[in-house]
Amino acid sequence: MNQKGKDNASNAEGAPVLLSRDLFCASRTVFIEHDGQRYLLRLTKENKLILTK
Numbered sequence: 001m002n003q004k005g006k007d008n009a010s011n012a013e014g015a016p017v018l019l020s021r022d023l024f025c026a027s028r029t030v031f032i033e034h035d036g037q038r039y040l041l042r043l044t045k046e047n048k049l050i051l052t053k
Helices: 020-024
Strands: 029-034 037-043 049-052
Touching: 020 029, 020 037
Parallel strands: none
Antiparallel strands: 029 037, 037 049
């Protein structure tokens, strides 16, 4: 359970919830492929997320 006591498995619409710590592991960047395009998801020094093509 997360800090608010809710299950992280899905949100109200039933969509899966992924924790950023699980996506990034020991890195600050991950690539996401969608429809033949590669995107970069980056974690900034301010702990913000930036998605670029």
